[in-house]
Amino acid sequence: MPKLDSLSILIFVRSWGIVILAALLWGAFSIWGLPIYGTFTNFSVILQGIAISTIFAAAIAMGVFSGVLDLSVPGTAALSSVILAQTLLSGWPIWAAFVAAIVVSVAVGLVNSFFSLRGINPLAVTIGTLSVTSGVAALITTGPPLFGFQDLGFISTNLYWGIPAMFYVAAAVFVVGTIFLTQTRGGARFLAAGGNAEALRRSGVNANLYKILGFVLSAGLAGVAGIVTAAYTTQGNPAAPTDSLFTGLTAVALSGISLAGGRGSLPKVLVGSLVIGEITSILNIKNIQPYWGVVITGALLIGALYLEMGIQKQVSKRVVEAKNAERQQSAAAEAAATQQKGA
Amino acid sequence: MANEQEFALSLEGINLYYGFVRALTDINLSVRPGECIALLGDNGAGKSTLLKVISGAHRPSHGVIKVHGKPVEFHSPKDSANAGIEMVYQDLALVDAQDTATNLLLGKEILRPGLLGLLGFLDRKAMKEEAKREVAQLGVKIDTLTRPVEMLSGGQRQGVALARSAVRVAKKSQGILLLDEPTAALGYEQKMMVEQMIKRMIANNIAVVLVTHDLPLAFATADRMVVLNRSRKVADVATKDTNNDHIVGWITGARASMENM
Numbered sequence: 001m002p003k004l005d006s007l008s009i010l011i012f013v014r015s016w017g018i019v020i021l022a023a024l025l026w027g028a029f030s031i032w033g034l035p036i037y038g039t040f041t042n043f044s045v046i047l048q049g050i051a052i053s054t055i056f057a058a059a060i061a062m063g064v065f066s067g068v069l070d071l072s073v074p075g076t077a078a079l080s081s082v083i084l085a086q087t088l089l090s091g092w093p094i095w096a097a098f099v100a101a102i103v104v105s106v107a108v109g110l111v112n113s114f115f116s117l118r119g120i121n122p123l124a125v126t127i128g129t130l131s132v133t134s135g136v137a138a139l140i141t142t143g144p145p146l147f148g149f150q151d152l153g154f155i156s157t158n159l160y161w162g163i164p165a166m167f168y169v170a171a172a173v174f175v176v177g178t179i180f181l182t183q184t185r186g187g188a189r190f191l192a193a194g195g196n197a198e199a200l201r202r203s204g205v206n207a208n209l210y211k212i213l214g215f216v217l218s219a220g221l222a223g224v225a226g227i228v229t230a231a232y233t234t235q236g237n238p239a240a241p242t243d244s245l246f247t248g249l250t251a252v253a254l255s256g257i258s259l260a261g262g263r264g265s266l267p268k269v270l271v272g273s274l275v276i277g278e279i280t281s282i283l284n285i286k287n288i289q290p291y292w293g294v295v296i297t298g299a300l301l302i303g304a305l306y307l308e309m310g311i312q313k314q315v316s317k318r319v320v321e322a323k324n325a326e327r328q329q330s331a332a333a334e335a336a337a338t339q340q341k342g343a
Numbered sequence: 344m345a346n347e348q349e350f351a352l353s354l355e356g357i358n359l360y361y362g363f364v365r366a367l368t369d370i371n372l373s374v375r376p377g378e379c380i381a382l383l384g385d386n387g388a389g390k391s392t393l394l395k396v397i398s399g400a401h402r403p404s405h406g407v408i409k410v411h412g413k414p415v416e417f418h419s420p421k422d423s424a425n426a427g428i429e430m431v432y433q434d435l436a437l438v439d440a441q442d443t444a445t446n447l448l449l450g451k452e453i454l455r456p457g458l459l460g461l462l463g464f465l466d467r468k469a470m471k472e473e474a475k476r477e478v479a480q481l482g483v484k485i486d487t488l489t490r491p492v493e494m495l496s497g498g499q500r501q502g503v504a505l506a507r508s509a510v511r512v513a514k515k516s517q518g519i520l521l522l523d524e525p526t527a528a529l530g531y532e533q534k535m536m537v538e539q540m541i542k543r544m545i546a547n548n549i550a551v552v553l554v555t556h557d558l559p560l561a562f563a564t565a566d567r568m569v570v571l572n573r574s575r576k577v578a579d580v581a582t583k584d585t586n587n588d589h590i591v592g593w594i595t596g597a598r599a600s601m602e603n604m
Contacts, residue, residue, distance in 0.1 A: 183464050183465060184462070184463040184464055184465060185452045185454060185463045185464075185465055186463050188441070188445055188452060188465060189449075189452075191438075191440070191441065192438045192441060192445075192449060195438045195439060195440050195441070196436060196437065196438045196439065198436045199436040199437055199438050199446070199449060200449060200450070201420075202420065202430075202432070202436050203449040203450030203451075203507075204421060204424055204450050205449070205450045262438065262439070262440045263440035315494075319493075319494060319496075322496065329530075329532070331530070331531065333531050333532055334531035337531075
């Protein structure tokens with residue numbers, strides 16, 4: 001096979017590019033942002049800064065892996081945080097409030113999957129539920145955020161070994177999610193349903209079940225993000241944090257996958273989030289207008305997808321070249337075989 | 344009809360209409376275990392439609408399908424799979440991003456023993472071993488079983504798809520394998536590989552129905568040739584009693600139908 005080496009390099013870049021980028025940025029910004037940037041304190045600040053957006057990224061990633069861009073994630077999160085605040089204010093125990101918020105979020109996921117599996121474009125369905133969920137959240141609070149429930153620092157700002165609790169929540173989401181995707185039968189089928197549901201169906205597996213799972217995981221994680229947001233901001237805010245959609249999607253794109261579904265790795269999404277966090281941090285430290293962060297996030301999203309498309313094209317081209325070479329060999333072999341017959 | 348039990352698959356008087364269009368007219372067909380029939384015909388003759396009827400994707404308007412002598416009714420491809428019929432589709436339906444082992448064992452993954460197994464944890468090592476064994480049994484050459492199948496060549500992808508169905512069929516006592524154009528877009532060596540695989544399946548007493556445009560492949564593997572022309576069966580003849588010119592005559596319609604003789 002010709003040019004297998006450059007093929008391997010391309011695949012290596014696609015697989016590890018984001019990790020290399022994160023390390024390079026850390027090194028470069030540590031020098032540029034001396035003496036503050038490269039410290040453990042700043043690292044802890046970055047982790048706190050990205051904890052919530054990372055959980056949002058996981059929610060969006062689960063949708064993307066299963067082949068769906070779930071736009072209702074911010075609305076579901078807002079509804080979840082309002083449900084949490086409302087139930088706590090009504091005197092529910094903390095665990096019951098958590099359960100209520102997650103159950104409502106999962107229900108949103110089930111509604112999304114119900115209409116999407118019946119053939120309505122999932123983008124339209126999830127835009128619809130984005131509107132419905134944030135509307136319902138506002139109806140519950142009658143508009144303004146809900147304040148005054150007990151302190152939930154143990155899942156948000158309390159420090160353990162110098163790192164804020166909410167980062168451990170995010171880490172737990174990623175560890176459990178990664179084990180599910182890479183080590184279990186459910187995870188393998190979930191990814192297969194995103195990549196080629198027909199293959200799964202022909203193997204006698206109920207592919208729709210795994211499509212539903214995609215919506216439910218996405219919404220459930222949005223619910224977790226809503227809970228942590230409420231704990232961190234000490235309020236249940238009915239305004240849907242739509243910017244979480246953009247940073248989340250950018251983190252997914254930075255992890256080096258197309259948005260077509262069927263592939264993806266959560267740890268790389270985490271590193272994608274970290275890259276965005278690093279950029280936000282250096283803008284803060286250098287006292288640059290934070291609007292640049294918004295501009296850069298958008299540019300990164302498009303740039304990452306463009307790069308991934310380019311690499312994918314190159315990889316396909318190389319594989320086709322290898323196939324053509326194989327075919328030429330075959331033709332030669334066929335000619336030789338006919339000659340032998342003739343002789 | 345005393346020897347009806349001998350047939351792995353038999354079709355009696357199959358008709359299929361799409362509105363006013365007759366896609367299949369009075370098709371009778373039977374295949375014994377360990378026999379391969381080649382289903383030939385021009386585009387639109389009804390070969391693929393007939394295959395879809397057997398695989399349960401289409402329901403015939405009239406007619407009876409029997410598997411090992413028992414009448415069956417298929418409402419979906421799953422029903423036909425339960426009856427021991429496996430189909431290799433022209434579009435291979437592989438999960439591109441996943442490796443050969445995962446693709447081969449999709450739907451029958453191997454779990455770890457003990458508690459982890461109950462939690463649904465995969466035994467990747469055992470899956471790789473199993474895939475290696477199955478692939479070797481079929482004589483398919485695949486570079487690495489851990490490479491995503493999107494990185495494999497056309498012949499190897501065909502090998503994976505064929506192996507997936509073949510393995511399932513082989514597990515059942517008297518399976519039936521349907522192949523839809525297995526050599527389309529393959530090079531010479533890959534064609535030889537597919538030919539060998541089909542021969543192995545026949546040797547393992549599996550009934551094979553092969554839809555193809557590839558006459559050399561049909562002559563190399565099939566015991567009988569069945570030719571369809573404009574929704575009707577025009578020939579059903581033992582391979583040794585016919586030749587290329589006759590078959591081409593039936594396919595193009597230049598030769599009179601055997602059925603009316």
